[in-house]
Amino acid sequence: MNRIVEPVALGEVIQAFSADTLIIAIDAILPVRAIGKTVKASSKYRQIASSIAEIGLVEPPVVCRDRQAGSYLLLDGHLRVEALKELGHMDVECLLSTDDEAFTYNKRISRLSPIQEQRMIAKAIERNVSKEAIAKALCINVRSLVRKATLIDGICEEAVGLLKDKICPLAVFDVLRKMNPIRQIEAAELLINANNYSVSYATAILAGTPQAQLADSTTPKRMKGMTAEALARMEGELSRLQQSITSIQETYGEDHLHLTVVKGYLAKLVGNPKVARYLEERQPEFLSEFRNIVQMTSTLPAD
Template identity: 30%
Template sequence: MPRTEADRILKSSRHAIHLTDDLLEPQTPLNRYVLLRTHGRQCERMRRFIGEANASRERLENAVEALRQLMPVDAFRALLKAEGFATTPRTLAERISRNQSSTLIGCDKPGHTIAASQHLIVGVCYEVIDLLEDCSVNPKIFGLLRKVVPSRQVEIAQFMIALDRVKVNWARVLIALTPQSQLADPSIPRTQCAGITANQIEAMESESTDLSKEFRNTAERLGSWDLEFIAVRGYLNRLMDNLKIVRYLAHHFPKQLAQFQGVLETAPRS
């Protein structure tokens, strides 16, 4: 990184004073209880986030599939036209026409990696500094992040922000469970935690890696999902306000009607 660019970031960042300090990491060893408790909470938060997103997405997909089944029915299309629903929102029409299986949350992206510049400011990737600019950050977190490669620094910062846990212990556990190959110096053995065996660390690392990958994939899809949900929910709200359409569905297609109602009963994401 050019000196002028480094100077610009140091001057503009509210964390600059910390970046010019010694950036010491916590001196006390990572406690077994802290490691197990924090890792458990991380996994619990990720599973809950993924589960809630998938449950809502499944209801949405069911409603779209119900519309996909109804649209070829001449009587239903005629009723829609007569009641002023001759056209559907473009977002909804596109979803009805495309393959459902290609949009499921949780599908991994082959070869997906986090891009990060190799440019560092006192050992910290400057993308991380930008990510954490609006967060309250304990300076020790920067000292910890220097122990891993830039791409892992970015991954850890994004992860803590997404779970609203920019905390020293969370950073310590994520770094403790970082694969050896992603350490800034892979030749240095990872710090051992008293009372935790190498096999336990390996199992937690594997669990954390798998859950983190699914969590990121889920989070990346939520932006487009929210837009589609708004379109589908708005359209179904108008349909369900029409007494003739509701009576027709209740008499001829009760299963599809229940799927529509399931979407409407789903609380919108805040």
């Protein structure tokens, strides 16, 4: 029986950050890595600098006290601090960490997906923030902003739900928009199952889509460099592939359970010295395969 431990017995919980932020002179902050010229020329850096110039610093950098009095080590926020320097700022509001561990900061956080970005932009527009101001903060032109804001127009809710946290190129949604809602859902599932969100793969799915499942079923489907016969062949192959994937998905759980049970049984079998010796003398190829199954850690093929 587990013993109940009183909260007092666990001792005081140590906070990871101090309760208040600190205003620190930028010259007193020591970066733990250098920012190269290529990084400064990147679109990410330009976007950060533009955002700070337009709306100010949203997320404070994270620092910890250095052994040298009056100085701080910069754990997270190198690009933000560098952008502040270039913009002429002398100090910055920082979060003070109680240790020098940088493993859990923003570099480990997942990137924002296009659909999540679209929802944030759409919400800002609904709150009467001008498109010009949003575009300036994101360091993009208004035309690109409008494209991001209307990203899911013409995409059914079910497909949006499937792709809401996936990092898809914007052009993938242009391809999905050419399909009817049912086919959009099927295409989104194919993208997820293959873990491939490239425009070329989405285009291949479009090429294999029957005419009746297109958004405009009256206009003949045309793909650059492909004949009508090749398109018809792709439709048939993609249909068979989809049926195979569906069949595997239906039985995957049960098959995996059977394999786990078999693996456990074979582990006991080859672990028995008498059985192992018998198999080695009479059926060595079986013993070799049984041991391979027991040692298997994944059902995926080796690279």
